[in-house]
Amino acid sequence: KNQVEQSPQSLIILEGKNCTLQCNYTVSPFSNLRWYKQDTGRGPVSLTIMTFSENTKSNGRYTATLDADTKQSSLHITASQLSDSASYICVVSASNDYKLSFGAGTTVTVRA
Amino acid sequence: DAGITQSPRYKITETGRQVTLMCHQTWSHSYMFWYRQDLGHGLRLIYYSAAADITDKGEVPDGYVVSRSKTENFPLTLESATRSQTSVYFCASSRYRLYEQYFGPGTRLTVT
Secondary structure, eight states: OOOEEEEOSEEEEETTOOEEEEEEEOOSSEEEEEEEEEOTTSOOEEEEEEETTOSEEEETTEEEEEETTTTEEEEEEOSOOGGGOEEEEEEEEETTOSOEEEOOOEEEEEEO | OOOEEEEOSEEEEOTTOOEEEEEEESSOOSEEEEEEEOTTSOOEEEEEEEETTEEEEOSSOTTEEEOOSSTTBOOEEESSOOGGGOEEEEEEEESSTTSOOEEOOOEEEEEO
């Protein structure tokens, strides 16, 4: 069964600090991996998407990495802002299926 | 550009009642999806549709019915609501099968 595991479940950081979120997956055959940001009370919004051949993808202060050999991805948030407080969801697609495999998400709280 | 909308945003209903959640998208995307999101779980697929008049079950379809007579609309009906269907429901759409899914704002449903 295709699975996506995220860690930590939640974290609290001070404004201006950096943090890294982890995603491990067993989805096969791999097609692409996305990181979504979900603000409280809203739907998820895509931050980055990476295919097999991409190791790093940036979107402003968000940088995602992918190691397709170890089936691991990370999302690094640089110089965090209060608006970064949200749930971050790792989503993996298999090339032979329409369905997406969702992680349970990491809740990030940024404090002033 | 309205994008993807859901209605109602909040709904409280009683056990045994029929409830319909609406989803509308303005992009003419072929694919539309219904998910539920519960604490401790990732988003779980209820039903999806590849085109008008084509629907199929997802991971957790029991107790739900969908239809898609028009490309832009994808209503989800709970024929006889149960407390276990208390959840936040998200509709999503994508242009092609493995392309990015765009999520609506969600409907918070409480079944008493």
